[in-house]
Amino acid sequence: MSIIDLTSMAEPEGEQQDKINEILKTLKEDIPNDCYQCGKCTSGCEAFILLELEPHKVMALSKSGFIDELLNSDVIWTCVTCLKCKERCPQDLAPVDVIFALKNIAVASGKQIDTGISNMLQSVLGSGYIQQPKEVVDKDNKAVTRDSLGLPSLPAPKEIQKLQQVLMKAATETLG
Amino acid sequence: MDKIGLYLGCLIPTEQYAYEMALREVLPDLGIELVDVEGVACCGAPLRHINLSLTMYLSARNMAIFEKEGLDILAPCPYCHQALSEAKHVMENNPALKAKINSNLETEGLTYKGTIKHYHVLDLLHDVIGIDNIKEHVEEPLDANIAAHYGCHLIRPNDIPRPDDSENPQKLETLLKTIGAKSDYYKEKLDCCGAHIMVNESESALTKTGQKLQAVEEQGFDALTTLCPWGHRMFDAKQEDAAKVVGGSIDVPVLYYLQLLGIAMGKDQNTLGLTLNLSPTDKLSFIEEEI
């Protein structure tokens, strides 16, 4: 590599970059290289004011290969997926999908993730849904259920083990 | 169209019961027979953080099940609708991926061909059932100025087919006008509800919710209507929490559009799940006091 980031002594990571681009190409999205840093994504980012997510910077770092600092940062987990960045990018790029790709890569490399998110995965593997039908309260603080409301029972995967198996397999495959 | 397969996803059938009640109550009157289909599961969208392959697989899987039944899909959750749309779009343009997903589907005895369509409540009402048809069913026009909330995933991104324009969606406003209501433009219309980061950044999420509700309130709307269970949960069930986070009180009635439509059609309000709305819906003149 001809470039070193002197603030962290990090070098651009071609391999990580390839992983991001592979996921984007699966989605038929353009890779961050076309970004000309107009900043329109960050101007309209719904997460920026509250949580300092700077999509244009995510694009710049991904483009130049300084990806570890993104993978190690909580900031990629603050995207609200409003999709405005993707919708309005003048170069037809998708910062939101780059952020998703980074999250996927972080998970694959064993980074700790929020339990709320991992719980959803566990629940889907166990029952097919992110959560089971809940008892909720109405205006008068009365508890109600699907049953008490006369709603039919929730359709569920017939053989949950099979679904579990396939999902575990799919998770290890590259999409390409 | 008369028959359509109902695909509720996760959030509607596990806690957003009002949405399900309203659509089961209202749509048959408009000539739509809803068919419950066995074996379906999560659309995969919530797992997109973890692994895109899971999302793609689950979306394809659900579509394959409906395809087997020969039914088009009604996906009333924008998040599900977008996941299905994206999976369909990506597989259409990436045959290698489609083949890979199909080889996994085989394990479950399924195949995805891509022959069926899927709808959200918005396009089903506006484009399939039609405004004129709905108009004929309206018995008690609603006199109110109601802010429209589409939900980000319902209209974006425009590079995959969405039920309405990404920057200037108007179908919900048209539907509101059809039931006698007014729906003024407000600049926060396309803003996010915050739901997506509720699990890991709840305070920021509620700030988003509160800010949008405050904008709706300040601009003099009588209520806010939604087409999305995630947005509805934030604006309705979490309204009080949101008010605490942004400081001050918020008092905005929040209703699913199908609930409003049911009321305008003169339905028994008990059947529309109105007691489940935790926001102050009784402020509205057309809501019966004792349900």
Add this chain to the structure above:
Amino acid sequence: MVKIGVFICHCGTNIGGVVDIDELVEFSSRLDDVVFATDYKYMCSDPGARVIKEAIEEHELTRVVVTSCSPRMHEPTFQSVIEDAGLNRFCLEMANIREHCSWVHKDKKEEATQKAKELVAMAVRKSKTLEPLKSFQKEVVHDALVIGAGIAGIQASLDLAEAGKKVYLVEREPSIGGRMAQLDKTFPTLDCSSCILTPKMMDVARHPNIELLTYSEVTEVDGSVGDFDVKVKRKPAYVDWDKCNGCGECAQVCRMKGRVEDEFNEGLGKRSAIYVPFQQAVPLKYTIDPNKCLMLLSGRCGESPPCQDVCELGAIDYEQEEEMMELNVGSIIVATGYDMMDPNGMYEYGYDHSPDIITNLEFERLISSSGPTSGEIRRISDGEEVKSVSFILCVGSRDQDLQEYCCRIGCMSALKHAYLLRDHLGDEVDLNICYTDIRSFGKGYEEFYRRIRDGNTTLIRGRPSEINVEKDGSINFNVFDTMTQKLLQVNSDLVVLVPALVPRKDSGELSQILRISEGTDGFFLESHPKLKPADTATDGVFIAGCCQGPKDIPDAVAQASGAASKAMGIISREELESDPMIAWVDEDICVGCGVCIDVCPYSARELNEVTGIAEVDEILCTGCGGCIAACPSNACIHKNMTKQQILRMIDEVI
């Protein structure tokens, strides 16, 4: 006996670096009837030409095959070379082993060499049956037509007229002047646009060699270079321009006064139904807008139409009809300009939500002393004082979904406006420019940019995602400044969007009429992006100004003069040599069915009533091949591109 020479060019390493030249020479020399084969580093150079000439003499060659680049570039070069050596110039055949071979297969050298061999073999086979053809002369019409009378069309017309040629200048609006007439000042020198344009407009009006046809449109073009037949539709102005003296009393009394949207002022002002676009209009003659005049729409305008009552010259004529005019010209210059992209293409920028969000062209009218507010800058919505103005650059430009290209004038136009606003409104006004990259590439532009940096203008390097219009009508937007790394909220009384320049919405129709091409961006396509910037695919038709692509005034004027000089190169000649590679009809086969007459876009085929044969007019025929493909009895033949020749070439490779 046919004696063929094969000349293989290396084109430096372009071909030589991929194709095995020695092997190709060896292969070529073994082909039937090839008596000589050789190679040279640059066959198109003088020494290369010498190699060919000497070989023709030494080996008494009768046909020459040059194996090099695309004939588009060098066919005329090699034709001249063999002509110098005494051969008929049409005894040349070229094989393109650069574009078709080495460039596209640069990683597969062996296969490329094999393909080169096949291409040479085909060319050699065809060359055996090439016929020597004779060019013939056709007379040239010395007049020219210029379409569009903006600054480019005006400049081209004046150049031609000054050179002594008669010019028909067709403009579809009632006045000449185009976009430049709408501008206030021009960058970077800040000359007043009208001050430098009006004298040129007057020159056009006064010039004895220019026949000005305003409020007219070209509807049909026939013929070819040197001799075009053009039909021009003269729209009825419903005013007898011979009588009208431009006094303007009619517009003062018009019942529609102040009720018709004024296009010249970009909708910011109102005019009457009878109008001149602006006060310095040329010609200064009034026109009735047929879509707004009560008399023309309903046949009634009060007791009697006031314009007719007030006109002492009796110029108002509701009965006037459209006229068709036929012109005969030797060359055509197209200078039809551009449209502004509708900013609603980017709905998030709120153009529809507030009258105080405007385009930079609207701003030109707002700040112009001849504009609807006489140059006073006030908020459009309520006439309030303007305390802050923001410019948003690249609205729809450099955008994959809208216009991919740079508009080339946006940056400088915003810098100019910032300068003028400071001048008009003093130190109190806040000026913000949201840019992505300031492109100040022209002469004196960077210097001008520095003047703005010196001044008190906030340059924000960033682009808003959306522009908000509050319920009270106030405007604000968030923009992330990538320089300071801060998200800024900008409150602004006026927001000026700088939209992309796009092709005229009906430029497709004109391109059909003129048989010229459009690029992927929709602008008229030049013959070569660098070396033939004013030429088109149709000989004798030239392009100038923004119809070829966005450009500033200096570039438009330069291109216009270039186009005029190219047109002069044609119309100043007495005769033109005509390409003999055209259609020929075998009179023994032709049954006179007339299919060819219908398909010919140049009216070059005509049925001879006596012989019953569809003859070819050799002057009009351009060799497009349309009739040859259409002829059901194979009676039409393309000279030196016959079916037999093509079949033999195919034979060679299968």
